[in-house]
Amino acid sequence: MVNAPLTDWVSRIEERALAFGFAACGIAPAGEDPLRSARLEQWLGEGHHGTMEWMEARAPERRAPQGLWPEARSVIALGMSYAPAHDPLALERSPEHARISVYAQGKDYHDVVKKRLKALARWLVAEVPGTEVKVFVDTAPVMEKPLGEAAGIGWQGKHTNLVSPAHGSWLFLGAIYTTLDLAAAEPHRDQCGSCRACLDACPTNAFPAPYRLDARRCISYLTIEHKGPVDESLRPLLGNRIYGCDDCLAVCPWNKFASAAQAIAEFLPRAELVAPRLGELLALDDAGFRALFSGSPIKRIGRDRFIRNCLYAAGNSGNRGLIPQVEALSADPDPVVAEAAQWALGRLCA
Incomplete structure (x- = not known):
């Protein structure tokens, strides 16, 4: 184990995350955010989740990381780039072809991102004995986009997706919940301006x-x-x-x-x-x-x-x-x- 003050671990985690292929990394607190919870309740109350019943059924766990895992103290929010080399709108006027979203044209991101999240989590546990972690990629009641904003890696744009000033909108998001009490980042400032x-x-x-x-x-x-x-x-x-x-x-x-x-x-x-x-x-x-x-x-x-x-x-x-x-x-x-x-x-x- 590297002997270092806990306050130094944020930069070490970010450095290791980049080594594992993540493009963005930040720390968010694991407690409940009243505004985030209110927005979730409004969205569900208006029925905007459609037939995604699991969104409503597990809303209490979704409101805050500690609702899912009370022992969590910090969230390591991560983004992995899938920025396309081609124009995603290129087939708009080619009706003989089908359009598949960019994110689904390669391997399943659940498997790819989770494998690297686990590698990062194993490294952290080895470096700080006694640390507990849980990793999530879009398959649990985790609000990855608001947590990404709280962790400073981007902001939720007018389209509700996370926008990074460095990586745009093309980020797969994942999260590591941990019992480590890490220094949280400042939430990212909204930079959509008047654009619509x-x-x-x-x-x-x-x-x-x-x-x-x-x-x-x-x-x-x-x-x-x-x-x-x-x-x-x-x-x-x-x-x-x-x-x-x-x-x-x-x-x-x-x-x-x-x-x-x-x-x-x-x-x-x-x-x-x-x-x-x-x-x-x-x-x-x-x-x-x-x-x-x-x-x-x-x-x-x-x-x-x-x-x-x-x-x-x-x-x-x-x-x-x-x-x-x-x-x-x-x-x-x-x-x-x-x-x-x-x-x-x-x-x-x-």
Whole structure:
């Protein structure tokens, strides 16, 4: 163990985090923040979480790190860059291709980030015997974005995502809760100013106001979390987006400072997912879907929800060459897929 005052450990942790591939690191207190809790309660109260029942069910644990783990004293908030080298909006006018969110074109970030979080946590435990830690990557009631702001690594922009002045919006976030009482950073100052590029770029008007997101209208929610049919009024607005949406992130001016060179190799896009053709995706059966998306976060939504999304994109494409494939899917065993195919046929045959 290195003998050093506890106050010196913040810089040591930041140095080690960078060595493990993290682009941003900061310390936040583990106690409850009244403003953060109030905003969570308002969001849930307005029903803006949609069908994500777990957000409401575990709200008490989500309000503060100590609500989840009372022994926690500090949070090490971390960000790992996945800044793309290509334009995320490049396929906007290519309806024969499907658009997959940048974050899902490489390996599953849950596995990549968690592996490095664990390595950092093991180092800390070895250096400071008696320290206890817990690591989290988007699979527990942890408010990573507000904690990232409290830790000084960025601020929650008007699109509600974390924005770093050095790395833009392209950060995967993770957290290490620890029993160490570390010196917390100053919360990051909001630097959105009068800009509203992200709000104006949203195809579905999912922002009822700056800094507020109605997930029920968000394309990322609709294509990933929402299990049933998407409201018919929203389907045309999905365009050719079949998994997630990058529009509000891609137009953020702060992304001009983000460098693709900082991204981890595992996050580099797989060639077959950068501009996949809708016709090829519509042909996937369950085995083909699982094979194509092995090791990808896309795999978790399953073949049926994925094909539903592809059918909405087909209906929006205007490509009559897809009619035979869409027609075949109108008899799919999954009723949501079958209904999506019938809707797409109506669009293509109109």
